[in-house]
Amino acid sequence: MKSGYQIVGKRVNRVDALAKALGKAKFTSDFKRQDMLIGKALFAKFPHAIIKGVDTAKAEQLEGVQAVLTAKDLPGRNGYGILVPDKPVIAEKKTKYEGDAVALVAAVSEEIAKKALGLIEVEYEVLPAYDDPRQAMKDDAIHIHEAHPAADKGNILTTVALDSGDVEKAFREADIIIENSYETPMVDHAYMETDVCMAEPDPLTGGLTLCSPQQAVYATKRCLAPVFGIPQNKIRTFCPIVGGGFGGKEDSVLDVSAMAGVLALKTKRPVYFELDREEVFRTTGKRHATYIKHRMAATKDGKITAVDVETILDKGAYTSMGGLNNPLMAVTQRTAMYAGGTYFIPNARARSHSVFTNHPYSCAFRGFGAPQAMFAVECQIDELAKALNMDPIELRLKNILRHGDRTIFGQVMKENRGLGLEECITKVKGRMDWDKSLDQGNGPVKKGKGIAVFMYGTGIPLLFEGASCYVNLELDGSVSVAVAATEMGQGIVTALTQTAAEALGVRYEDVNVTYSDTATAPDCGPTVGSRAAVVVGNAVLDGCNKLRERMLSVASKEFKKDPRDMDIKQGEVFIVGKPETTMPLAAIVSKAFITQVPLAAVGTWYPPQPSFRAEDGQGEPMHAYTFGVQAVEVEVDTETGELSVTRSVLACDVGKAINPSLVEGQMEGGAAMGIGWAILEEGFMNKGVMENASFHNFLIPTIKDLPELESIIVEHPNDLGPYGAKGIGEPPLIATAPAIRNAVCNALGISINTIPLTAVRILAAVKNQQAVGGGN
Amino acid sequence: MAKKIQFILNGNTVEVMVGETELLVDVLRDKFRLTGTKKACGTGDCGACTVLLNKEAVRSCIILAPMVDGKEVLTIEGLGDEKNVHPIQQAFVDAGAVQCGYCTPAMILTAKAVLDINHDPSDEEIKTALSGNLCRCTGYSKIFQAVKNAAKAMNLKR
Numbered sequence: 001m002k003s004g005y006q007i008v009g010k011r012v013n014r015v016d017a018l019a020k021a022l023g024k025a026k027f028t029s030d031f032k033r034q035d036m037l038i039g040k041a042l043f044a045k046f047p048h049a050i051i052k053g054v055d056t057a058k059a060e061q062l063e064g065v066q067a068v069l070t071a072k073d074l075p076g077r078n079g080y081g082i083l084v085p086d087k088p089v090i091a092e093k094k095t096k097y098e099g100d101a102v103a104l105v106a107a108v109s110e111e112i113a114k115k116a117l118g119l120i121e122v123e124y125e126v127l128p129a130y131d132d133p134r135q136a137m138k139d140d141a142i143h144i145h146e147a148h149p150a151a152d153k154g155n156i157l158t159t160v161a162l163d164s165g166d167v168e169k170a171f172r173e174a175d176i177i178i179e180n181s182y183e184t185p186m187v188d189h190a191y192m193e194t195d196v197c198m199a200e201p202d203p204l205t206g207g208l209t210l211c212s213p214q215q216a217v218y219a220t221k222r223c224l225a226p227v228f229g230i231p232q233n234k235i236r237t238f239c240p241i242v243g244g245g246f247g248g249k250e251d252s253v254l255d256v257s258a259m260a261g262v263l264a265l266k267t268k269r270p271v272y273f274e275l276d277r278e279e280v281f282r283t284t285g286k287r288h289a290t291y292i293k294h295r296m297a298a299t300k301d302g303k304i305t306a307v308d309v310e311t312i313l314d315k316g317a318y319t320s321m322g323g324l325n326n327p328l329m330a331v332t333q334r335t336a337m338y339a340g341g342t343y344f345i346p347n348a349r350a351r352s353h354s355v356f357t358n359h360p361y362s363c364a365f366r367g368f369g370a371p372q373a374m375f376a377v378e379c380q381i382d383e384l385a386k387a388l389n390m391d392p393i394e395l396r397l398k399n400i401l402r403h404g405d406r407t408i409f410g411q412v413m414k415e416n417r418g419l420g421l422e423e424c425i426t427k428v429k430g431r432m433d434w435d436k437s438l439d440q441g442n443g444p445v446k447k448g449k450g451i452a453v454f455m456y457g458t459g460i461p462l463l464f465e466g467a468s469c470y471v472n473l474e475l476d477g478s479v480s481v482a483v484a485a486t487e488m489g490q491g492i493v494t495a496l497t498q499t500a501a502e503a504l505g506v507r508y509e510d511v512n513v514t515y516s517d518t519a520t521a522p523d524c525g526p527t528v529g530s531r532a533a534v535v536v537g538n539a540v541l542d543g544c545n546k547l548r549e550r551m552l553s554v555a556s557k558e559f560k561k562d563p564r565d566m567d568i569k570q571g572e573v574f575i576v577g578k579p580e581t582t583m584p585l586a587a588i589v590s591k592a593f594i595t596q597v598p599l600a601a602v603g604t605w606y607p608p609q610p611s612f613r614a615e616d617g618q619g620e621p622m623h624a625y626t627f628g629v630q631a632v633e634v635e636v637d638t639e640t641g642e643l644s645v646t647r648s649v650l651a652c653d654v655g656k657a658i659n660p661s662l663v664e665g666q667m668e669g670g671a672a673m674g675i676g677w678a679i680l681e682e683g684f685m686n687k688g689v690m691e692n693a694s695f696h697n698f699l700i701p702t703i704k705d706l707p708e709l710e711s712i713i714v715e716h717p718n719d720l721g722p723y724g725a726k727g728i729g730e731p732p733l734i735a736t737a738p739a740i741r742n743a744v745c746n747a748l749g750i751s752i753n754t755i756p757l758t759a760v761r762i763l764a765a766v767k768n769q770q771a772v773g774g775g776n
Numbered sequence: 777m778a779k780k781i782q783f784i785l786n787g788n789t790v791e792v793m794v795g796e797t798e799l800l801v802d803v804l805r806d807k808f809r810l811t812g813t814k815k816a817c818g819t820g821d822c823g824a825c826t827v828l829l830n831k832e833a834v835r836s837c838i839i840l841a842p843m844v845d846g847k848e849v850l851t852i853e854g855l856g857d858e859k860n861v862h863p864i865q866q867a868f869v870d871a872g873a874v875q876c877g878y879c880t881p882a883m884i885l886t887a888k889a890v891l892d893i894n895h896d897p898s899d900e901e902i903k904t905a906l907s908g909n910l911c912r913c914t915g916y917s918k919i920f921q922a923v924k925n926a927a928k929a930m931n932l933k934r
Contacts, residue, residue: 013869020877021865021884023812023852030811190912192816192824192878243814243878244912277817489876489913661872665914669875672915695821695910703916704907 006569008502008723011661014494015513016241016487027243028213029196032272036198037066037106039263039273040113042120043283044095044102047358047688048130048144051093052123054103059119064112067266068120069104075265076229080254082219083330084150087318087361089227089258095124096144097317097358098689099255099283106263106271129688130155133314133355134291144317144356150324155356157315158324162336162617164408165347170306174297178383182376183754184737185682186289186314188281189365190700191488193243195252195284196274199260207234208261213242214253215486216526217518219464227258228265238517242488246673247364247730249488250528251320252284281693285363286683288322288331288354289314290372294339296380297347302388304399306347307380307408309339311373313354318361321368322354325614329462329621331362334369336617340408341377342421342455342627343399348408350617358688364528366673366730370456371737378452378738379753382745392451392742393429397422400453410618413625418726420653420716421453421627427712428629428651444639447646448747451631452738457622458718458727460529461610467524467536471500471543473551473599477571477586479506481513481540482521485532490729491662495533496540498658499722503544505568506585522602530626530727533658535605537722543603550601551585554592558583607720624718626726628652630671630735634743641763645675645705645740650732651712656724660713667711667732674736676701679757781845786810786854794841801825801836804851812852812881816910823909826882827851833889833905852881855888863933864888867926868919875913883909887923895931899924 019025056068071078071092078092079085091100103120107113130136130144136155144155151157171177197212207230214220214237221235228235237257242249252275260273275283290313297306313332315322323330336350381399385392400422401407403415413419428434428451438447459465470482481500487493497511504511514520516527524536552563555573559566565576572582592599612619633647650671657663680699684691692698717724737755744762745751752765782791785808792807804810804827813836816824820838827836828850856862864884867873874880883906890897890905897905902923911919 011872014872014874016877017869017872017874018858018861018865020874020880021868022857022861023810023855023881025877026811027814027878029815030805032806190910192814192822192876192910192912194816242876243816244876246912277819277822489878491875665872665875665918668915668917669913670915673912694819695817696819700910700912701915702907702910703903703920706916709915709917 005502007498007508008658011659012498012508014491015497016493026240027193028198028211028239029274031198031211033270036270036272037108037267038110038113039104039106039260039271040117041101041259042103042117044091044098044100045122046095046124046126047098048127049095049124050127051091051095051102052125055121056103059105059116062112062116062119064108065105065116066108066269067106067263068116069262069266074262077226080223080227080258081319082223082251082321083324084319086145086149089262097360099360101259104259104263106267129358131357131685131687133312133357136357137353137355144358150319157319157322157354157356158332160323160333160336160352160617162348162350162409164410164618167306167308167347167349170347171297171308174305175300176298176387178296178380178387180294180380180383180753182292182294182379184290184372184375185756186286186359187677187681187683188286188698189246189248191244191246191248194275194277194280195256197256197260198270198272199257199264200270201264201268205234208264209236210257210261211238212253212257213239213249215245215250215488215528217484217516218523219526220253220257221518223254224258224261228261236519238519239486242486245486245488246366247368247528248285250526251363255284277695278693281698282690283360285320286316286360287365288362288369288372290335292376294376294380296384298384302390302395302398304343304345307340307345309350311335311352313352314359314362315354315356316359316361317356320361320363322362329460331369335373337409338370338373339377341374342401342453344401344405345408359685367734368529368730371734374454374734375738378735379741382742383751393425393434396453397425411620416719417624418653418655418716418718420714423714424627424629424651424653425453427714428631428649431649431710431712432631444637446636446638446747447633448743449631449633450739450741450743450746451629452735452742453629454731454734455625455627456530456731456734458534458624458626459531459607459622461607461621462612464525465535466606467539468522468602468604469524469536469539469543470521471540471547471601471603473547473589475586475590475593477506477584477589478510478512479504481511483513483515483536483540484518484521484524485536486516486527488527490666491659492527492532495658495662496537499537499540500544503541504548506571510571530729530731534721534725534727537725538605539603541603541722542605543601546601550597551588551592554595554597555583555588558591623720624655624726626652626654626728626731628731628735630739632739632743634740634747636744636747636762638766641759641766643679643744643757643762646707648707649710649712651714652728652731653714653716654728655718655721655726656715657713658723658725663713663728664711666728668709670732671709671736672701672706674733675706675740677733678737678740678755680705682756779842781842783844783846784848786851796842798841799837800839800841800844803841804836810851810853814878814882816878823886824879824882826885826909828885828889831889831892833886852885855884863929864926867922867929871918871922871925873914873918873922879909879911883911883919887926891927891930897927
């Protein structure tokens with residue numbers, strides 16, 4: 001692996017940081033214009049009901065109202081979705097959750113639009129609403145979708161299976177079996193920028209332009225073209241910088257864009273459609289809540305021999321990214337794939353059922369099913385350690401995947417793709433003073449420490465994988481790169497700027513990366529799955545390398561040297577070993593320009609073709625995996641139930657940190673989000689109605705809820721990644737919740753298997769323990 | 777009923793017609809096109825709409841516009857620009873405290889409010905000051921560091 005990079009690996013400031021700090025960087029809603037109509041939706045009054053009739057007459061007569069739409073007024077298919085088009089733009093016969101629109105309004109002002117919504121009369125026949133997928137999957141449950149285009153059976157969208165080895169035999173022969181049930185909550189992404197779309201018909205083409213914060217400009221137009229009845233090549237989808245996504249804006253963009261788009265087509269006017277925060281909570285996607293039964297078999301000396309896991313996922317009302325039998329590789333499948341954690345386990349069985357309820361649709365959310373699966377398995381490991389009276393780190397080291405080991409889904413681990421888990425564990429153990437016991441004192445506050453480990457594959461194979469981009473050399477020696485990826489805070493534009501500058505040998509300041517616009521860049525796949533810096537990064541590298549070769553070929557004629565003896569650094573072309581013989585790259589580019597050498601290149605990259613069998617969940621889906629370890633210290637007040645996370649150390653093997661500052665940003669932000677999921681966040685659903693649809697009672701961490709978040713970057717290069725990189729967007733939160741749960745159990749000597757670990761939940765467990773007089 | 781109000785906005789005296797129930801955030805964004813002030817919750821919970829009203833950090837999404845009549849309002853656009861970057865803004869850039877940037881202007885103004893009256897804040901005082909501003913990206917560690925660095929930089933200038 002080449003070392004001595006000029007820009008890769010350096011902590012350069014983000015390209016967009018100053019404009020953001022000055023308040024000048026514009027987000028979608030900052031481009032709102034006075035000539036735009038205001039679009040609004042009348043959302044379902046009842047989460048599960050039959051729509052008997054919708055009367056819009058009074059609303060239509062209100063002065064200033066330009067359009068009122070119901071399901072019968074749509075220009076194309078009344079259905080969309082990333083995997084299957086099962087979500088209506090406007091509900092026609094039934095409402096399935098409180099985010100279903102029953103009518104849309106466009107008016108000259110927000111005030112009039114809201115008034116018009118109040119004038120629409122809807123007659124409902126209310127049906128019982130399902131909050132619990134375990135109830136909804138019963139044979140006698142009302143079918144939420146009367147006829148779903150893809151569901152397996154009733155409210156069960158899909159059941160994913162994973163099988164390897166002989167599970168029955170392994171459990172028969174086990175020295176010890178650990179069996180527990182775990183629950184994880186439905187939570188909101190809580191990105192700071194609410195969802196919004198500006199839709200504008202294009203009279204020149206008969207097409208439509210949609211500006212909306214999102215994570216996948218090409219997927220958006222592909223999903224929505226049938227809704228508008230417009231071919232994909234006449235739809236332009238784009239966005240400026242995005243105020244956080246975390247997986248949610250892969251889906252919510254479809255909701256607001258569909259509604260804004262049909263109103264714009266109807267009125268032939270530009271339409272501004274924004275969800276307020278309460279609407280974001282009630283209507284947009286969430287993390288799948290899960291109910292997991294986990295059995296683990298082991299020998300008495302601590303070798304895990306088998307896992308048997310059943311996971312029930314709360315799908316909410318629509319498929320979204322939940323998964324189907326084909327394509328398979330979505331959230332449901334990932335909960336099965338990661339059910340054995342980061343361990344070598346020769347026998348495994350996993351069944352994951354995705355079940356419709358009357359909740360907001362569950363979608364992609366940082367970790368894509370892995371956090372739920374890893375929560376259960378990492379709690380189980382600690383229970384096994386307790387039962388065997390073994391140190392949790394020692395037990396993990398005995399079982400972690402090493403070079404040549406096979407995962408429960410059949411992938412053979414390879415050191416050349418980066419296998420830094422053991423180094424992460426060793427470093428965290430040292431930093432935490434793991435073997436030193438905590439001073440407990442005599443008060444009601446108990447201290448504990450906990451650890452958890454994770455793995456997470458880079459990319460989204462078998463959904464879509466691969467990337468293209470444009471790279472263009474300008475005559476002044478500067479470089480333009482165009483990608484369709486989204487800048488949502490993670491720093492992809494900065495990382496790609498560094499990647500391009502390094503590859504072409506120009507200065508960081510001389511590269512400009514434009515982004516997230518189907519009018520300017522080819523498809524690079526969605527900005528999800530921790531894939532952009534790696535997969536799109538490789539495409540940028542490819543485009544830059546093509547241009548570099550062309551320029552060195554031009555330069556070789558000038559210098560009368562073999563191109564292989566020449567190099568470009570800091571925008572200067574020179575003969576290797578003779579830095580005094582330089583010529584500005586701009587001069588070479590100008591030479592190329594007049595000698596018919598093209599200055600533009602399409603960069604592309606595809607990972608090795610993934611393999612996967614749906615029948616037993618075996619294959620080699622991802623080309624590389626990111627590994628990591630989270631350790632925490634906690635304090636638990638046994639009188640109030642209050643929990644504080646007092647220390648957090650996270651180590652991640654990222655292959656190569658293109659920019660360590662950005663990587664730390666992902667690690668710190670991920671740990672914080674993980675802490676929120678573990679101790680605070682929970683959507684309270686009552687018969688399909690969200691009872692805490694605001695930041696006042698849906699609590700996410702403030703600066704006071706978090707300790708200093710320590711990060712350790714470990715680099716075991718991925719030989720297929722750009723400069724060795726692996727994905728780091730999602731992984732950092734995966735091990736946080738189990739680490740905290742294990743620390744709480746360590747502090748209290750009792751096991752709590754449901755998160756979030758709120759004061760109420762902890763106090764109940766403490767009281768319960770006191771009542772039965774158990775515990776230690 | 778619309779009403780004419782006059783106030784000092786980013787150092788300049790301005791006049792504008794506002795409705796009785798119009799919110800300060802909407803007036804700043806829609807009438808003055810000062811879009812650095814963000815509206816992210818509308819209920820005063822997230823802090824993204826923070827501006828300084830007579831040097832005090834307030835949530836402009838729960839302040840009625842007529843209430844600023846005769847007062848002084850500072851938004852992020854009045855704090856600094858490319859040629860005159862405020863030390864807090866520079867500290868945020870240098871510490872890697874900016875990710876998506878949606879909470880950043882409010883976070884910076886909140887920091888200014890505390891650093892202007894407390895030149896040597898303790899760690900706890902910084903955290904208390906920032907505890908009403910939500911950020912979903914950073915985990916606050918680099919924001920906290922940026923504010924500490926900014927306090928030092930501002931003291932050097934004093």
